Amino acid sequence: MTATPPVLLQVRGVERRFASASGGTLALQATDLDVAENDFVTILGPSGCGKSTLLRIVAGLDTPTAGQVLLDGQRITGPGADRGMVFQSYTLFPWLTVLDNVCFGLRERGVPRPQQLEAANAFLHKVGLRGFEQHFPKQLSGGMQQRVAIARALANRPRMLLMDEPFGALDHQTRELMQELLLGIWEAERTTVLFVTHDIDEAVFLGSRVVVMSARPGRIKRDLVVPLPHPRHYAVKTTPPFAALKAELTEQVRDEVRASQALA
Numbered sequence: 001m002t003a004t005p006p007v008l009l010q011v012r013g014v015e016r017r018f019a020s021a022s023g024g025t026l027a028l029q030a031t032d033l034d035v036a037e038n039d040f041v042t043i044l045g046p047s048g049c050g051k052s053t054l055l056r057i058v059a060g061l062d063t064p065t066a067g068q069v070l071l072d073g074q075r076i077t078g079p080g081a082d083r084g085m086v087f088q089s090y091t092l093f094p095w096l097t098v099l100d101n102v103c104f105g106l107r108e109r110g111v112p113r114p115q116q117l118e119a120a121n122a123f124l125h126k127v128g129l130r131g132f133e134q135h136f137p138k139q140l141s142g143g144m145q146q147r148v149a150i151a152r153a154l155a156n157r158p159r160m161l162l163m164d165e166p167f168g169a170l171d172h173q174t175r176e177l178m179q180e181l182l183l184g185i186w187e188a189e190r191t192t193v194l195f196v197t198h199d200i201d202e203a204v205f206l207g208s209r210v211v212v213m214s215a216r217p218g219r220i221k222r223d224l225v226v227p228l229p230h231p232r233h234y235a236v237k238t239t240p241p242f243a244a245l246k247a248e249l250t251e252q253v254r255d256e257v258r259a260s261q262a263l264a
Contacts, residue, residue, distance in 0.1 A: 008192050009035035009058065009160060013067035016053050026217040027053050030067060033211065033220060035160075038190040042197055042207035044249065046257045050218025051196045052164050058194060059085050059162050071159065081109060084153030088165045090145040092137040098124065098148050099133040105156045123151035126185055143174040150182065154191065163195045167202070179205055180234055187231055200249050204242060205232070212252045215259040222252055 011033040018025045028050035035041050043051045056062040058069055060079040069076045071083070079085075084105075092101050102120035111119075124130060127147040137145055146166060153161055167175040183206055186193060197203050203210045204226055212222040226245065228236055236242050 005036040005038050007034045008037040008039075008072065009033070009194070010070040010073075011054070011058070011067070012070070014054070014057060014064045014069060015066040016050065016057065016062065017065040028057075028064075029217040029219045031218070031220055033223075035192060035194060037192055040186055040193045040195065040206060040208045041211060042195045042203040042209070043211045043213060044197060044200065044203040044253060045213030045218065045221075046215055046253060047198065048216050049213045049256065050216060051198075051213055054213075054218070055162055055164050055194060055196050058160075059083055061085075081105065081156055082159040084156055084158035084161045086146075086149050086153050086161065086163045086166045088168045090137065090142070090149050092145055092148055092152075094137050096136075097133065098129060098135050098137070098140070101137070101148055102152045102155050105152060109156070119155045119157075120151070123155045124148075126154075126188075127151045127181065141174075142170055143178055146170065146178060147181070150185070154185070154189065158191065160192045160194065163193065165196055165198065168197075168199075175202075176234065182206065183232055200246055200253065201237065204228075204245050204249065205234075205237060210245075210249060212249065213256070215256045221256070224249070 011031055013030045013032065014028065015030045016028040018027055031054065043054065045051050053062065057064050058076065060076050060083070093104065096104065099120055102124060103116040106116040106119060124133060127150055129144065129147055129151065132140065167178045170178060179202060195206060207226050210224045210226060211220055213219065214221045228241060
């Protein structure tokens with residue numbers, strides 16, 4: 001019998017209220033979530049439901065109004081090298097080469113240059129960018145820049161990778177290729193991933209679990225296991241189990257979109 005992986009991330013009663021002239025807006029109501037080590041959890045929901053707010057709180061980039069987040073049993077109070085963040089915008093340093101962008105976090109942590117180069121080159125190879133080490137970001141396509149951002153996050157060997165709609169700015173074909181690339185890396189590395197998306201196909205294809213959030217104020221409405229085997233290839237999107245799960249999630253999200261429109 002396979003042992004159950006330990007829980008890595010614990011979100012306990014996390015709430016986020018933003019101040020306003022009318023007294024404040026509740027963006028995220030009291031939320032609980034567990035993410036096991038080596039899991040790939042996708043967060044799905046309508047725009048404005050608090051998906052990115054929750055992710056930023058886990059990243060330590062925002063502070064909850066109530067509740068707490070624990071990583072390896074330790075309370076998160078700010079950003080840390082144990083969490084790698086990949087945004088929709090590529091957030092690369094334009095004055096640094098591809099290689100030095102990937103080395104940046106390692107350099108900041110005081111890792112010796114030979115080890116920086118070893119890690120950076122290994123992950124550039126994994127994301128298919130061997131030969132582009134001395135290019136600058138402006139010389140790369142959007143998809144290639146996002147590959148650099150992923151390599152930079154993974155080179156730090158974080159306990160957890162946090163991704164906020166990282167493929168949202170890419171064209172459809174590039175987005176699908178990036179999904180396959182990321183999933184292949186996860187299957188090899190098994191770095192725990194928390195991935196925010198509004199794309200239902202993407203959520204099902206990538207995730208081992210899909211968490212559906214309600215309309216604002218956000219809360220977790222459903223937490224579904226994705227029963228699709230690994231290694232998972234793109235052809236799985238044509239299978240009946242994929243279609244059935246997509247249909248169920250589509251109805252869940254449509255209900256929340258309607259609810260958000262009724263509140264507008």
